[in-house]
Amino acid sequence: MVFYFTATGNSLYIARQLDPEPLSIPQLLKKDDAELVFSDETIGIVYPNFGGSQPPVVREFMKRAVLKTEYLYMVPTFGFRAGTSADTAKELCDSLGLKLSLVRGLFMVDNYLPNFDIASELQMDKKVEAQLAALREDIASRKEEVILMTEEEKEERRRHIAERRAKQAAERGGKPAPDLSHGKMFVITDVCIGCGTCAKVCPEGDYEIVNGRAQHNGGFCMNCLACVHNCPVNAFRLAVPEKNPEARYRNPGVGLSEIIAANCRR
Ligand SMILES: Cc1cc2nc3c(=O)[nH]c(=O)nc-3n(C[C@H](O)[C@H](O)[C@H](O)COP(=O)(O)O)c2cc1C
Ligand code: SF4
Ligand code: SF4
Structure with missing residues (x-):
């Protein structure tokens, strides 16, 4: 059983390769909690990586649903850096009492328009099919793998974010960062x-x-x-x-x- 959320299709494409009939999270969120009880040998959740975490709809679904499985895996699709996606997935599962067996980022086209030109993204071969084949094998063999960031990687990430923020602030001539919440983007x-x-x-x-x-x-x-x-x-x-x-x-x-x-x- 595979659940997914997608904005531009990457995560649906992957979800469908893992299960011919994956279930849409926004559609399931229309249901009552009593209907959100699922049980299967394996359960996968596929979604776009948002800043190293899960989209709010995915978090809401995981909090509301009851997921019964021996093997839970999460697949954040991403276009540049998987970053903290395994750390945040594990934190979320721990907080919900779920045992998380595998987190595997899938490197695909980056749809985040402020930072990436789709035309250049489409020129790159990110070897999606090879990544998928490896993921399928790992799920079939019930591989246990949740690779958390090392302290050095976290430090590198903090440095990268600080540098990017400083560059953006300089480009804005010191003006405060724009509020991009709730559709202001x-x-x-x-x-x-x-x-x-x-x-x-x-x-x-x-x-x-x-x-x-x-x-x-x-x-x-x-x-x-x-x-x-x-x-x-x-x-x-x-x-x-x-x-x-x-x-x-x-x-x-x-x-x-x-x-x-x-x-x-x-
Ligand atoms: C709000 C937002 C935040 C994102 N943050 C990241 C990120 O931190 N790292 C990354 O590599 N890609 C990031 N992306 C790119 C998407 O995760 C990636 O393109 C994903 O495959 C899109 O999946 P979808 O087509 O199923 O919507 C972000 C995209 C959006 C819209
Ligand atoms: S309005 Fe916001 S939540 Fe709705 S599709 Fe656009 S970006 Fe996504
Ligand atoms: S912005 Fe206008 S043209 Fe574009 S999808 Fe919405 S209704 Fe259609």
């Missing part, structure tokens, strides 16, 4: 045709179409960027500098209708 331009796709792919149900234009309500936006990447006319611009405003991404193995079916909260 992007704006909808006049290019919007009111098609409603953003409303359908948003796992938080944060959109309405008003007078033929998308309106974002803030809500619980977690900056997953599903709306931004999946807009058919690229009507979104980030409120912070972005590497390539013309380039947007959806995993080539995943269709828009599948992202809608996975995420639509209506």
Whole structure:
């Protein structure tokens, strides 16, 4: 049994290679807790790495669900650094009394637009199929592997974050960092045709179409960027500098209708 959350398809692509019928976390979150009891020989959870942690919907699901298995594994898909993803997965499982057997980051296209140009990302061969084959083998053999960061790696990470923040602060001329919470990371331009796709792919149900234009309500936006990447006319611009405003991404193995079916909260 595999559960997944996806914004741009990477995690659904991987989830489907592990189980032909993976279960969407945003869809399950519509149910009552009593219906969130699952039992299987193995249970996997596949999701995009958000800053070394799990997206809020994944954490909410794991807190609400009862997962009964001998072998629980978590697969954060990521585009640059898996960072603290194993540490945070273990912390979460420990806090819920779950035994975590395997955490395996899968290196894929990075969809985080402030830092990455999708066009350059697509030029790179990140050897996804080889990573998948190794993951499948490890799950089949019930490998136990949760590799936590060493103290040196944590120190390196802290240094990297501090350097990046200092660089960004210098670029802003010392002004405070912008508040990017609750949908402040992007704006909808006049290019919007009111098609409603953003409303359908948003796992938080944060959109309405008003007078033929998308309106974002803030809500619980977690900056997953599903709306931004999946807009058919690229009507979104980030409120912070972005590497390539013309380039947007959806995993080539995943269709828009599948992202809608996975995420639509209506
Ligand atoms: C809010 C946000 C934070 C992210 N943080 C990281 C990160 O810390 N490290 C990393 O390597 N990739 C990061 N990414 C990139 C995604 O984890 C990666 O592209 C993932 O495969 C996307 O999965 P999806 O297509 O299933 O949504 C981030 C993406 C978003 C939208
Ligand atoms: S997906 Fe794009 S064009 Fe369609 S309603 Fe949303 S912002 Fe407008
Ligand atoms: S508004 Fe966009 S970025 Fe925010 S949760 Fe919804 S789809 Fe994700």
